[in-house]
Amino acid sequence: MSADPYEVLGLDGGSDDAEIRRRYLELVRQHPPDRDPQQFAAVREAYEQLRDPEVRLRSKLFSLDTNQTIDAVLADVKQRLGTVRIRPETLLSLAEE
Amino acid sequence: MATKCKNRKKRRPPNGLFQQAQRQYAKGNFKQALKDARLCFRQESSEEHLRFLQRACLARAQQLYRSGLRSQCRAIVEDLLEIGVTEPSVQEELPQLLVAVGLFDRVSTGGEESSVGTDSQLLLSAADHAVLRPDEAPASLPGVRQGALAIRAALNNLNEGKESEAVAGLRQIARGSPFADWKYFVRGLAAYYRNETTEMRENWDRLDSARFAARIAVPLTSLADHASTERNDRRVRAMVAKIEAESDSGPILTALHELQDCLAANRPKQALRSLRGSRAVLQKFDPDVLSRVSQVLCSVILRRGLESLLRKLTLLVDPPPIDPHWNRARALACEYSAEGDPKRAESYWVSYLDDLAELPCLSPQERTLARALVWQRIGANCVEEHEAPYLTRSQSVQLQDRAQECFTNSLQLDAKLLSSYKALTAAQMAWKKPDEAAETCRRLLEHFPEDFDALMFLAQHHIVQDEPFPARDYLLRARRLKPTNKPVLDLMRAVHVSAARHYTVEKRYEQGRAEFDAAEKLNPPELQRYFLLARRALLEFKAGEFALGQRLVDRARSEAGEPASILLVLAIDAGRYALSGQFAADYERQWQAALKKKCNGTSAGRMCQTMTAYQVRKVDRPGWSRHVESLATYLHRCSRVKWQADDLQQVCMFLEAISVDEEFDEEYDLLEKLVRKGRKLFPERPVFHSMTGELEIANGPWECDRPKAIACFQQALELAKDSTDPIDAAVLKHAKSRLTFLGEAGLGFHGFVDDYDDEYDDEYDDDDDDDDDGYDGEYDEQYSERYDDQHDTGPFTGPPPLDFFDFFKQGNDRRLDTVEREVMKALKAMCAATGDDMEEVLRQVIAGMPPDSRGDGRQSRRKQKKKRKR
Numbered sequence: 001m002s003a004d005p006y007e008v009l010g011l012d013g014g015s016d017d018a019e020i021r022r023r024y025l026e027l028v029r030q031h032p033p034d035r036d037p038q039q040f041a042a043v044r045e046a047y048e049q050l051r052d053p054e055v056r057l058r059s060k061l062f063s064l065d066t067n068q069t070i071d072a073v074l075a076d077v078k079q080r081l082g083t084v085r086i087r088p089e090t091l092l093s094l095a096e097e
Numbered sequence: 098m099a100t101k102c103k104n105r106k107k108r109r110p111p112n113g114l115f116q117q118a119q120r121q122y123a124k125g126n127f128k129q130a131l132k133d134a135r136l137c138f139r140q141e142s143s144e145e146h147l148r149f150l151q152r153a154c155l156a157r158a159q160q161l162y163r164s165g166l167r168s169q170c171r172a173i174v175e176d177l178l179e180i181g182v183t184e185p186s187v188q189e190e191l192p193q194l195l196v197a198v199g200l201f202d203r204v205s206t207g208g209e210e211s212s213v214g215t216d217s218q219l220l221l222s223a224a225d226h227a228v229l230r231p232d233e234a235p236a237s238l239p240g241v242r243q244g245a246l247a248i249r250a251a252l253n254n255l256n257e258g259k260e261s262e263a264v265a266g267l268r269q270i271a272r273g274s275p276f277a278d279w280k281y282f283v284r285g286l287a288a289y290y291r292n293e294t295t296e297m298r299e300n301w302d303r304l305d306s307a308r309f310a311a312r313i314a315v316p317l318t319s320l321a322d323h324a325s326t327e328r329n330d331r332r333v334r335a336m337v338a339k340i341e342a343e344s345d346s347g348p349i350l351t352a353l354h355e356l357q358d359c360l361a362a363n364r365p366k367q368a369l370r371s372l373r374g375s376r377a378v379l380q381k382f383d384p385d386v387l388s389r390v391s392q393v394l395c396s397v398i399l400r401r402g403l404e405s406l407l408r409k410l411t412l413l414v415d416p417p418p419i420d421p422h423w424n425r426a427r428a429l430a431c432e433y434s435a436e437g438d439p440k441r442a443e444s445y446w447v448s449y450l451d452d453l454a455e456l457p458c459l460s461p462q463e464r465t466l467a468r469a470l471v472w473q474r475i476g477a478n479c480v481e482e483h484e485a486p487y488l489t490r491s492q493s494v495q496l497q498d499r500a501q502e503c504f505t506n507s508l509q510l511d512a513k514l515l516s517s518y519k520a521l522t523a524a525q526m527a528w529k530k531p532d533e534a535a536e537t538c539r540r541l542l543e544h545f546p547e548d549f550d551a552l553m554f555l556a557q558h559h560i561v562q563d564e565p566f567p568a569r570d571y572l573l574r575a576r577r578l579k580p581t582n583k584p585v586l587d588l589m590r591a592v593h594v595s596a597a598r599h600y601t602v603e604k605r606y607e608q609g610r611a612e613f614d615a616a617e618k619l620n621p622p623e624l625q626r627y628f629l630l631a632r633r634a635l636l637e638f639k640a641g642e643f644a645l646g647q648r649l650v651d652r653a654r655s656e657a658g659e660p661a662s663i664l665l666v667l668a669i670d671a672g673r674y675a676l677s678g679q680f681a682a683d684y685e686r687q688w689q690a691a692l693k694k695k696c697n698g699t700s701a702g703r704m705c706q707t708m709t710a711y712q713v714r715k716v717d718r719p720g721w722s723r724h725v726e727s728l729a730t731y732l733h734r735c736s737r738v739k740w741q742a743d744d745l746q747q748v749c750m751f752l753e754a755i756s757v758d759e760e761f762d763e764e765y766d767l768l769e770k771l772v773r774k775g776r777k778l779f780p781e782r783p784v785f786h787s788m789t790g791e792l793e794i795a796n797g798p799w800e801c802d803r804p805k806a807i808a809c810f811q812q813a814l815e816l817a818k819d820s821t822d823p824i825d826a827a828v829l830k831h832a833k834s835r836l837t838f839l840g841e842a843g844l845g846f847h848g849f850v851d852d853y854d855d856e857y858d859d860e861y862d863d864d865d866d867d868d869d870d871g872y873d874g875e876y877d878e879q880y881s882e883r884y885d886d887q888h889d890t891g892p893f894t895g896p897p898p899l900d901f902f903d904f905f906k907q908g909n910d911r912r913l914d915t916v917e918r919e920v921m922k923a924l925k926a927m928c929a930a931t932g933d934d935m936e937e938v939l940r941q942v943i944a945g946m947p948p949d950s951r952g953d954g955r956q957s958r959r960k961q962k963k964k965r966k967r
Contacts, residue, residue: 016460054516057459057467060419062474064429066396068389070357077349077386078320085290086317086340088252092229094316094336095309096165 005046020050114140118149127157131173151177151184158194171198196223199233217275224275225309244276251283260287278303282310286317294321316340320350347378349386356390365397369406373413387414399426402434418458424449432478439482446475469510473517476503480524489933497528513544522554531558549578556588565595590619594632602675606640624703627657631666635674662703664688665724669711672719685720692727696735702744704728705751712754725755729764742779746824749775749788768792783817783828786810790835803839810835 006012009023024047031039050056059065118133134153138146154177161170174194182188195201196219220238227234227245234242247266254263264287267280274280285300301318304311316336334354341348352375359368372379372394379387391414398406407430411423420426428445431437453459453467479500483493504521507514518541525534535558538551545551552575559568569592576585593616600609613633621629630653637646650667654660668688671681691700708728711721732748752768755761769792775785790809794801810832817829927933 053463053466054470054514057463058470061425061467061470062429064396064400064433066392068392068396070353070360070390070393073386073389073393074350074353074357077353077382079292080383081320081341081350085256085258088249088256090340091252091286091313092309094313094339095225095229097312097332097336097339 005049008042008046009050011050015050017051017053020047024051115146115149118153122149122153122156127153127160131157147180148184151180151182151187154180155187155190155194158198159190162194162197167198170194171200174198174200192219193222196226196235199226199230201235201237221275221278221305221308224279228276228279229309241275244270244274244279248276248279248283252286255283255286255290260290263287278305278308278310282314285314289317289321292321297321347381349375349378349382352378353390356394360393360397365394365401365403365406368394368397369409369413372410376413388417391415392417395426399429399433402430402432402437404430404434404437419456420449420452421456422448422452424452439478442478443475446471446478465510466514469507469514469517472503472507472510473514473520476500476507476517476524477520479503480520480527483524483528492931497524500524508540515541515545515548518545519550522551531561534558546574547578549575552578553584553588556592560588560591560595563595565592565599568592569596586619590616590621590625593619594629597632597636598670598674601636601639604639606636609636624657624662624706627653627663628666628707630656631663632670632674635667635670635676635680638680639674639676657703659697659700659703661688661691661697661700662707664691665704665707665728669707669720669724681720689727692731696731696738698735698738698740698744701732701735701738702741702747704731705744705747709747709751709754725761729755729761729767733763733767740774740778742775742782745771745775745779746782746784749785750824753788753791781816783813783815783820783825783832786813786816787828787832787835790832794835794839807836807839810839 006015009020009027011019011023015023024043027043028040031043033040049059114133115137118130118137121127121133122130131150131153134146134150138150154173158170158173158177161167161173174191177187177191178200182191192201201223220241223235223238223241224244227241228248231242231245231249234245236242247270251263251266254260254266263283267276267283270276270280281300281303285297285304288294288296288300298318301311301314304314316333317340319333320337320340334351338348338351341350352371355371355375356368359365359371372390376387379390391410395407395410395417398410404427407423407426411426416423416426424445428442428449431439431442431445450468450471453464453471456464456467459467476499479496483496483500488496501521501524504517504524507517508521511517518537522534522537522541525531525537535555538554538558541548541551542555552571556568556571556575559565559571568588572585572589572592575582576589579585593612597609597612597616600606600612610633613629613636616629617626630649634646634649634653637643637649650663653663657663664684664687668681668684671684672678705728708724728751732752735748749768749771752761752764752771756765756768768788772785772788772792775782776789779785786809790806790813793806793809796802813828814832814836817825817832820826820829
């Protein structure tokens with residue numbers, strides 16, 4: 001599955017046409033095709049998916065695909081847990097597990 | 098317990114106890130081995146018994162240590178030290194254990210140093226254990242206690258967020274120190290807390306995997322790096338769970354891993370159960386995580402149409418903002434469910450329309466569009482339901498009306514919803530309502546004046562209606578959009594010719610000539626060029642320019658190289674150009690005379706192409722049957738003709754088009770023969786493979802050789818997929834739909850498909866022998882007789898019947914007498930489910946079938962053929 005277009009453009013799911021376009025233009029300026037072709041392609045693809053309100057809404061209403069995956073949730077949770085301090089006793093007790 | 102031991106002692110021979118202890122030792126049952134070893138030593142304090150006792154003690158102590166029972170381990174090691182260590186293998190392994198249980202000093206100060214000894218490995222182990230328990234660090238090993246305290250201090254500093262102090266405290270630890278590993282560990286841990294995975298890995302990659310620091314680093318790496326390969330290791334997961342258990346977040350990762358496993362194993366029911374167990378943990382960690390997980394699970398449940406699981410999920414988690422009352426999810430689950438009830442799905446969608454009216458997460462414009470899309474969805478579902486093969490006529494009408502109403506509602510909400518116009522047009526065409534479809538396209542063009550497909554559709558519609566002038570308007574608009582598009586140019590040429598005929602009939606000859614000039618400028622293909630000349634001649638005859646007309650006819654005949662096709666066009670079109678009956682009769686006579694001459698593949702191909710074109714465009718004219726009969730007679734005489742691929746293709750297409758009519762049963766046999774010939778001579782042409790498959794299907798549900806039909810369509814598909822020929826494109830589309838039909842038909846309601854396969858394949862899969870057709874007569878006979886015998890005497894065990902209703906719907910061979918029992922059963926069940934009157938349904942079914950299929954007329958093609966042979 002391709003990346004969540006909202007995520008690629010750094011927008012939330014409720015963004016309207018104007019916001020989507022503004023953000024797209026911003027990102028295109030940041031990643032011009034001659035300097036950063038990969039990122040540009042990703043931005044372009046994401047914009048293509050979001051530019052048509054009908055396609056956008058149709059996907060929201062009828063698509064069974066969710067931009068969430070359990071792997072992504074896990075990665076996110078792990079990332080957040082990483083910042084939580086672990087007591088030295090707990091850490092050292094792992095050595096004899 | 099004591100009694101048991103006594104009994105055991107009694108049972109054993111006195112000299113067998115030692116052997117028994119050794120056996121237990123060898124089996125790994127060290128607990129019993131130690132007991133027996135002690136008993137043996139007590140009974141007889143020999144050197145052998147002493148050494149065995151030492152080994153048993155060591156093995157049991159190591160076992161206890163590995164199980165985490167450190168105090169019990171320590172007690173046994175103390176016993177061992179009391180006994181004394183003389184066994185060399187024990188002397189070698191004991192120091193590690195002494196260090197682990199904190200008894201190293203007792204050995205070194207107790208004068209046993211010579212037997213235990215010290216080495217670098219032992220020092221590393223002592224350092225590791227000292228970090229874990231600084232109080233038990235051996236005082237006899239210099240620097241171990243201080244090093245361990247420094248590491249503990251660094252870990253404590255890190256835990257308090259004092260990274261610089263933690264790192265600074267370890268600077269004095271040299272690279273060769275037994276604590277160097279711990280120094281890297283602390284540095285890596287600092288990077289871990291900073292979320293700098295690369296730095297963390299750089300430090301932890303240097304760790305010795307046999308040491309404690311590396312063991313601790315493994316679960317942390319798995320936490321920090323989701324691509325880590327160790328994360329599926331059960332031991333690592335247990336360690337992660339331990340970290341989680343002592344943190345505020347609770348066992349969230351364990352819960353997510355469990356869910357991940359269930360989903361990976363495609364077990365949504367277990368996943369739901371797991372979510373129920375971990376819901377509180379996820380909610381506590383972050384409600385957003387719960388929402389994301391429920392989205393994932395909901396998606397899986399919907400995809401599999403598991404309505405009961407969805408019901409449970411709705412009780413467990415909050416609905417998503419886009420679906421505040423779960424109506425959308427319920428409708429989707431219904432649609433995707435194998436037993437989904439379309440009516441129920443529709444009722445959920447209708448409820449969802451109410452939800453959408455006030456949905457705060459959408460803007461007002463989006464709400465309107467969303468409602469229009471939902472109406473469109475309901476309409477599309479009705480269209481799909483209408484395709485079901487078992488509908489009664491009243492159900493069919495109801496569904497059409499409902500679909501029409503839904504699409505209208507959709508367009509009322511959003512008059513610019515192009516997809517609704519297109520869906521409605523397609524549905525109306527499928528329902529054979531071309532006028533209504535054209536009207537929908539006109540409404541579409543009001544909002545989208547440059548929609549190419551709609552323009553082309555309307556142009557074609559008017560051409561079929563013999564209305565060239567409105568067709569021309571649409572075509573000109575289409576041509577502005579795609580000036581070089583071939584279908585546009587082909588239609589434009591047809592419009593010019595048709596307009597020329599209209600002008601001729603109205604006696605506006607100059608305008609007619611201008612139309613012909615325009616048609617000629619559009620570079621018609623070779624055959625069309627001759628026909629243009631012939632039709633232009635008809636205009637000139639009508640205009641009284643007989644000499645010019647005759648010259649044009651002569652030119653057409655000479656350029657075409659054969660007269661028959663030109664004469665056929667003249668014979669057909671004389672009447673359409675309002676020429677006197679004498680012209681038509683004269684050309685008819687000339688055509689009949691040309692037909693009597695020696696047969697020729699080119700003439701046959703061209704005449705068939707002409708006749709098919711008139712049939713496709715539904716040109717209504719007198720003499721059609723006569724022309725078909727004459728051409729068919731001619732084709733029957735073409736058995737020795739040397740065919741070109743294009744000509745044979747045209748002939749087969751013509752025969753296929755006419756053979757739907759029972760009148761032309763003989764031509765059906767000719768078609769079978771020519772298709773076999775085409776498949777043999779021109780195997781690269783997809784059309785012949787497709788037609789072979791089609792002929793197989795036409796044998797009816799009981800006699801169709803499904804594997805053969807599938808193989809034919811697959812071959813056609815393979816050959817047509819890269820072709821640019823429009824006929825091949827049509828074959829491609831047809832083959833795809835037929836393969837779908839055959840795939841589904843094999844799982845038809847009879848449901849006994851797989852039983853026959855082996856037997857059938859072995860016995861009958863022999864159809865490509867020396868005969869030119871790849872499907873021989875022997876097969877026919879064998880098959881047919883087998884069919885007859887079994888049908889008459891008992892249950893049919895031959896090839897599987899295809900779904901009768903699919904055949905019924907698709908207009909194939911239909912014979913109630915061959916399937917009556919199953920049909921009656923299915924009808925009964927259907928009527929019970931729908932509440933319809935069975936008698937009425939049967940009447941409608943029979944009324945909708947041609948007379949022969951009511952069991953009173955024509956037999957299957959194969960049976961007829963067999964009869965003729967006899």
